[in-house]
Amino acid sequence: MEDIEIAQQNTPEPIEKIATKIGLTSDLIEPYSHDKAKLSMAALQQLNQNPAGKLVLVTSINPTPAGEGKSTVTVGLADALQRRGQHPVIALREPSLGPVMGMKGGATGGGYAQVMPMADINLHFTGDMHALTAANNTLAALIDNHLHQGNALNIDPKRIVWKRALDINDRALRETVIGLGKPANGEMRQDGFDITVASEMMAVLCLATDLEDLKKRLGQILIAYTKDRQPVFVRDLKVEGALTVLLKDAIKPNLVQTLEHTPTIIHGGPFANIAHGCNSILATEAAIHAGNYALTEAGFGADLGAEKFLDIVTPHLSKAPDVIVVVATIRALKYNGGQALAELNTENTRALEKGYLNLHRHLQNMQRYGIPVVVSINRFTTDTENELAVLQDLISQEGLTSAVTDVHERGGEGGLDLADFVIEAATEEQSDYTRLYQDDRPVLDKLTTIAQEIYGAKDVELTSKAKQQLRLIEKNGWDAMPICIAKTQYSFSDQPKLLGAPSGFTLTVRDLIPKLGAGFIVALAGNILTMPGLPKHPAAEKIDIDRNGHITGLF
Structure with missing residues (x-):
């Protein structure tokens, strides 16, 4: 079944009931229908008086056409934690109509690990x-x-x-x-x-x-x-x-639920390849104080979304993540290892081992921040037991724990092992969060630190335009801000076709744009565009609605 068909077969609980799960009475939410609502500013103030729960950041390897399933794992993990008697709350970004009508898809998870109402969230939602x-x-x-x-x-x-x-x-x-x-x-x-x-x-x-x-x-x-x-x-x-x-209503986070009725807060939707890729401070803080586990997902690979969450967003939060979950799929790793997309259903441990270098670097990068790391192997039906064993052995050699998750097909039940490992890591391991850089360092130093420490680059090169912009930034005293690098999501480098774990390349920055309201400097690297284009066959061609308002083709 398609995701939308699964969603349409499930009946959401009244949103007032979901609100009670996080300690809110009906007068503190603003319903937009029976299954979605805004959290009032009074609700946010009340939630923030509660003790902070554990914060889990979910990230992944670089995206490929083979799929990773970061949002799906986030939702499935939360449902699994709920099955284990915990009180999780999810904080996700809102989908953009660009990918919905284009090619990437929505941001509500998939299969039996998704958020309702799926169609509303992926379309106009609450406006x-x-x-x-x-x-x-x-x-x-x-x-x-x-x-x-x-x-x-x-x-x-x-x-x-x-x-x-x-x-x-x-x-x-x-x-x-x-x-x-x-x-x-x-x-x-x-x-x-x-x-x-x-x-x-x-x-x-x-x-x-x-x-x-x-x-x-x-x-x-x-x-x-x-x-x-x-x-x-x-x-x-x-x-x-x-x-x-x-923006007086848009600033209020949105409350919805998963298929298993786990409270989910969805708010804000910046892309991680051209923006900072994380949901709002208000949503994440609400999740931290609304349950004993808050799960948030950062966009695209860990080199983009997770780095920005840890270096740009975390300093504004009441606490740093207690655990980082890195999502990987055998299919995507084999693709990174050179196996053709059409042949990914065929067992190939050699390509898997070669492509593992991508996951290896992401794991190293996340450990730099001093936060415990757990790996989720998001299972596909074509994965063989031999491939799973090889991948888990590679991960264990790094001294890390991994769990095979099957939340797309089994919902929360398919994420129970991962939930157990996350609980163990959050309980027994100590998070010692350390930022990658300090804001008062020179702009070029901060750029070089990210490029070398996270991307594996040899150096950073500024175009003449970027050099001129840097002089203007320094002249006006705007240089003491974090860096938000905009680059391709498909590679550690600024070149989409450099898969795996490239190193020794030069990261070319062509623009440095001060975003003084946001409080960071955007560095445009490579050929990244802040207005994408639609593919030859956009997803819009498959989306339809009948005379009764029944939507089809939406993932």
Whole structure:
């Protein structure tokens, strides 16, 4: 059965009942239907008064066409912990319409380890993405209106850095020209669109701690430079209050449930290859204090999502992760080892051993942070017992524990071994979290540390444009911020086809963009794009709905 068929066969519990599982009465949630709700700010304040539970970060090897199943394992592990008598709460990101209509898929798990209501979550959900898009484009309209109405701030139209946004992959909007036609249509200038999940508006929402902090961060967003090269911020336009009003409901995390009725908080959806790849501070904190185990997932491979969670997000949380779970599949490791995609169903321990280098580096990287690591081998039906034995032996040689998980086919029952290992690690091993770098180090030093320590690069090279941007960042005193590297998710390097565990390469950074509202510097490496394109045969071709509103083809 397809994921959506499995979801449609399950009946969710009333959302008020799910709220009671985390100690909230019905007056503290804002229902959007019988099966989803917003957590009020009062609910967040009440939850944060509870003791902190254990925090589990779920990450993975680099994604491949063979599949990894990070979100699926996160959901299945939480359901397994619930079966073991624990009180887990999940914190996940919201899906973007870009992948939903494109090729990657949604973000609600899969099989019998998924979150309900699956179709709603993957489509418009509670409107957060639309609110962010509206706020982003309202700011863009206000900037252009300021130019048209006399430009009192002396903004240079050629040095406006704020882009418009849309939450769908649309390559035609990467570069645009606006203001064509008569003078009444505004200043003619070059512009462009980012996908909403890559926008600073998304990052600001995810890193804000309350409404006041949200408004402050919005005011700090850099939007342009004047004709004499001075920075211009949102606060100079005096519109941060209006933007906050547009996001007053979007800042509230969303409460839903798994197929096994485990409470799940879904909020924010930045991509990890072009943004920081983690759900909101508010959602993660709520999960930490709502149960005795909080499970959160960081986007794409550990070199992207997990690194950013640990170096950008964790310093803002009340605690660091107690355990890191790294998800791997035999199919993906064989693909990394050179086996053709069409032949992955065939046993090949030689390719598995070669591809294991990818997992090995991720495991080493996560251990650098001083946090206990457990490996989840996400089982596919084509995996042989011999391959499973080889992989578990390789992992055990590193002194680490691994569990074969089968949550896609068996739900929480298929994750019981993994749950036991996570409980053991969280109880018996001591987390000694240490960041990879300190924010006050020079930008190039921080870039080089990530590239060498996490990616395996030999060096970092800045283009002439990036060097110029770095001088501007240092001149304005914006250099004491963490680094958010935007690069391909398919490789440790900035080159998608360099699989396995490449080393000795040079990471080329072509742009350094200060995101002052978010509080980090984005480093664009390689050919990464902040507005993706749709594939030749987008997933939208398979999605349909009948006269009774029954949706098909959605994963």
